[in-house]
Amino acid sequence: MKNRLNYVTTALLILPFLANCQSTTTVKTGVWRATLQTSGGQLPFGLDIKPTAKAGKYTVFAINGAERLPMDEATLMGDTLRIPMGLFESELVGKVSGDKLTGVWRKRRVKDQYQVVPFSAQFGQTFRFAESGKAPSGNLSGKWQTVFRAAGNDGAPGDTTAAVGVFEQKGNLVTGTFLTPTGDYRYLAGNVFGDSLLLSCFDGSHAFLFKARKGANQTLTGVFHSGPTYRETWTARLDPTASLPDPAKLTYLKPGQPFSFAFPNASGKTVSLADPQFKGKVTVVQIMGSWCPNCMDETKFLAPWYSKNKSRGVEVVGLAFEKTADLAESGPKLTRMKDRFQIQYPVLLAGTNDKAEAAKSLPALSSVVAFPTTIFIDKKGAVRHIHTGFAGPGTGVYYDQYVGEFNRLIDKLLAE
Template structure:
């Protein structure tokens, strides 16, 4: 993903007060909620679907709703008078006091030791709209492709570092931004009059987009609020031909290198290398990733079932996970949680930290690691044949379909050799 301004607000954990004794058990009203995080850019809305777990009456099944995505959270529990919705993969959670149809509390994400970043959180049962109720008039139709420059404050775009792809029905707007290193996942929102409003919350990404449309110049000018305190201005021009740089040309082998040399440990301590017998005479896919990275999780959600279906054809996958800590005691459990959640059958190793400069040093055969994820395709002789930077996830629609088609075509070609 495109790196945003650093998050600077660090606060100590403050949870809603839970009563130690109550006359009757507290429960959550099941159904859909309109949830909001209160950010510096204003309210950032998203949907929550909360249902009692039929197999465990003490827990709730929760999905975050963004556009067409129903993203499962971890099992939610009642603690005193509050509901706790964990997202352990991203070290974040929603904790809110239950008050009839309302939930009031905080979203927090652990950053350093026991300190956390927090934003106020509220959710109201029975509301399904995003920014404004459906049926409100929109004076612009923003469907199509938009050449976008993040970081620009002027109406003139000199460089294009993203492509917005939007679909509008009435005043409802959905889509995402494609960038050379990934996408902004599922964005959902509204067009209100001549203004765009889009948002996403998935436990890690916290995005709020606003922009004003100028019909005379077919230009969108606005801002992006990300996380606790990140902000960027952005400008976009309507351009049906807008394209990004070739993702196969951003990361490449250094002159003289033909393969990827590495030896990193799995969480059980066993080192994995491409010279291991399991990879001999196999087409091998190397996934440069991290458990903290939602785009990597989108790719893993594709890779894991694909591997189960295709491994008997002579294909292997290995994940090189670059985590926030190089210590196995810290990062090993995160890798194991990721493997469990996505039912990963192929090895995933701890390769180092998620600093791109450090990741590049860990893989000296590459010119640079410029994005998480990055995917390498290695032939039966052990030679790197293709490197794809970034990943166009399912939130990108046809671009995801094109990626899957190209992925399968390339693997089929290498298997046939």
């Protein structure tokens, strides 16, 4: 999915309250309503904080609709709670004061430069944008043909992206997501009150805020905010036939060019498609990055799937395109990712996460349009199918459809 975050670069922020390490402060455990302060206003999400058996350590989940996304183990030092998300090189840092947390969300960009966004949380609040009782003017459930438009130079219209919004509304509560040709916006949750729609998502890497107003003839007109400052406009119309381009036709194999790769794993050992472990086997190649939540959604599917199916004569290999091609820096990220998702297949450092550079690393492909992109190779080493993007579990029926198609294709290739 194309990167929509417009990062703010700043020197490493040292919070003054970190020094108080002898405090007897405790963190109230249960659900907190957290917010990030963006240029679009407050971006809310849920936090569920629970103690572990270790003093000063907590288990934390970010809550977005039906998703309970595990953060890394949180630590209370003095009156400061640190909730890391190591995979995305980010953390929530907050000073604890009774029912409140106040601090920042920090996300590393390069070296000692960080994106920093004000963060706060209130214990015991479970609503998203609006407390119950505020009535909506109608029901937005269904499929919405959507167009996002970026701001161009000097106020001129910018690039557009087609999408499909899929929403389910119960009372004034709304859940759903937007599907695009290169991925989805994961689990969105929010509210409708009057003619206003508000949706948000926070997953440690992305912070999304959608605002819209319902117009005549089943239309929506709104603004999309990503991170602290990025902004796009969007419009949508209710359409049960809304669709996207065929994901099998966005990237293709150049005529006469066999697909191959040879890249190092986290330990520096080169792994090649010509290696014996792939010979005579159906092979799934996952073009991805540890920084990419859509890729991690795909990994959550592929890792257990491979564990269950590897004995059938199928292999999976991940080609990771990271922020840097320096193995000393990116290798540990691949190791953390493998440990977190219990990945048993090889994950290789293939280059940097620029799509043009990724295409140069894999010259047999017409292009690399999205992270993730999945390549299916038959027992003879021929590319049989290329799928751009990934419809994650937040898309509901679209995710189920993808899983079904994936398994049917693998069964077909294994039977040949």
